[in-house]
Amino acid sequence: MAEAKNQGLSFTLTKEQEQALKLLGGGIPVRLAGVVKDDRLVIDVVALNNGIVKVSEQPFNIPGMAPFIACNGPMPGEE
Amino acid sequence: MIALRSLLESELTAAGVGRLEHYLGAMSDGFESNPPPFAFAEYGDHYRRCAVNPYWLIQSLISNSVKEGDGARDLWKLTTRIEDDGLRAQVVQHARDEARHARLYIGILRTVFPHALSKEDERYILDRAPRFDVTPPAPVAPHPLARVVDLIVQINLGEFRTRLHQLLMMPVLDCLCSGRETRLAVLMESIARDELQHLAYTAEVIDRWMGDGNGPEGRRLVASRLQQFNALTTREVGEQMFH
Numbered sequence: 001m002a003e004a005k006n007q008g009l010s011f012t013l014t015k016e017q018e019q020a021l022k023l024l025g026g027g028i029p030v031r032l033a034g035v036v037k038d039d040r041l042v043i044d045v046v047a048l049n050n051g052i053v054k055v056s057e058q059p060f061n062i063p064g065m066a067p068f069i070a071c072n073g074p075m076p077g078e079e
Numbered sequence: 080m081i082a083l084r085s086l087l088e089s090e091l092t093a094a095g096v097g098r099l100e101h102y103l104g105a106m107s108d109g110f111e112s113n114p115p116p117f118a119f120a121e122y123g124d125h126y127r128r129c130a131v132n133p134y135w136l137i138q139s140l141i142s143n144s145v146k147e148g149d150g151a152r153d154l155w156k157l158t159t160r161i162e163d164d165g166l167r168a169q170v171v172q173h174a175r176d177e178a179r180h181a182r183l184y185i186g187i188l189r190t191v192f193p194h195a196l197s198k199e200d201e202r203y204i205l206d207r208a209p210r211f212d213v214t215p216p217a218p219v220a221p222h223p224l225a226r227v228v229d230l231i232v233q234i235n236l237g238e239f240r241t242r243l244h245q246l247l248m249m250p251v252l253d254c255l256c257s258g259r260e261t262r263l264a265v266l267m268e269s270i271a272r273d274e275l276q277h278l279a280y281t282a283e284v285i286d287r288w289m290g291d292g293n294g295p296e297g298r299r300l301v302a303s304r305l306q307q308f309n310a311l312t313t314r315e316v317g318e319q320m321f322h
Contacts, residue, residue: 068126068244068316069142071237072150072177072277074157074230075304075311 011041021046080110083118090242094279101289102282105301113306116313117243125316126244130251137188137195141204144184148208150237151177155211157230162221169280171215173234176273181208187266191256225296228288232300235281236308242274 013021021030024046034043084107091099116122129135154174161167185204188195196204222230249267256263289297 068129068139068247069146070150070180070241070244072147072173072180072234072241073153073237074233075237075307078230078233 080107080114080118083110083115086243087239090239090275091279091282094275096279096283099282099286101294101297102286105285105289105298106305108298109302109305112302113309115240115305115309116316117240122316123247126247127251130248133192133255136251136255137192140184140188140191144181144188144204145207147177147184148181151175151181151209151211154234155209155215159216159219160222161227162218163224163227166227166284167215167218173277173280175211176277178209178211180270180273183266183270187252187263190259190262190266191252224288225293228285228293228297229300229304231281231284232304233308235278235285236305238274238278238281240308240312242271242278245271245274 024030030046032043033045034041036042084103087106088098088103091103110118130139151174154170154177158167158170158174161170182205185196185201189201221227245267252263252267253260285297285301
């Protein structure tokens with residue numbers, strides 16, 4: 001039986017759950033996120049390797065990704 | 080806008096700069112006539128709404144790294160247009176600092192999200208950060224001083240906003256890096272120390288120039304560049320911010 005630990009909480013996985021998560025991760029760390037519904041923890045996000053699969057070659061062309069970044073030279077088109 | 084002026088004053092004090100009345104007056108007037116988006120609570124609220132998404136935060140750190148590298152290249156290029164040796168040396172140092180920041184942001188990413196990047200992706204990003212020669216390029220076709228000051232005003236506004244972003248970013252990152260807070264603090268403080276110096280030297284250049292009989296022109300310049308910078312910030316943040 002495998003044990004997943006997260007900030008002091010630990011859960012015992014069934015053999016099937018263990019196998020499924022190992023297959024899903026394929027050796028890459030798996031992160032789970034979920035919500036507590038009554039007495040059940042419902043996992044709604046399974047992220048592999050923190051969700052990062054590939055770095056964007058055009059980080060500024062992703063919608064919503066440009067804000068709040070550093071600005072260290074003259075304004076665009078000025079120099 | 081009093082809070083923004085106070086923040087600016089306290090940042091300059093932290094950088095060891097005396098009172099720069101011409102500069103602070105121009106910035107204060109500019110904040111009143113053209114309030115920057117980053118002066119409003121909604122700006123911080125929007126940042127925190129975005130930053131709860133770790134994928135956004137990771138990409139934001141990567142974007143900061145890329146942007147610091149781009150800024151470093153622009154500054155390096157600018158050094159060839161500055162005649163004054165002292166100011167040119169400061170801009171050269173500024174460019175070197177920003178190139179280092181491009182690497183530090185990846186260090187921050189590695190500290191907060193140790194598994195987020197593969198070695199190959201990390202190498203790909205780090206390879207994009209500029210590496211400059213020991214000897215800076217010689218000046219060619221220098222700009223008139225007024226044009227240099229115009230560019231310094233733009234750089235100063237960018238530095239101030241960048242500093243504000245760091246103040247927004249730090250508590251969010253701190254929450255996420257359990258057990259590695261000390262490492263994060265070292266990296267963030269290293270960047271913050273440089274940014275304060277950049278804010279300070281650019282503010283001193285503007286203040287000195289205004290004190291040399293360019294007061295009214297300086298106030299007009301700051302107001303006009305602040306208006307443009309605000310439009311740029313609003314465009315970057317997008318219409319989503321105030322919804």
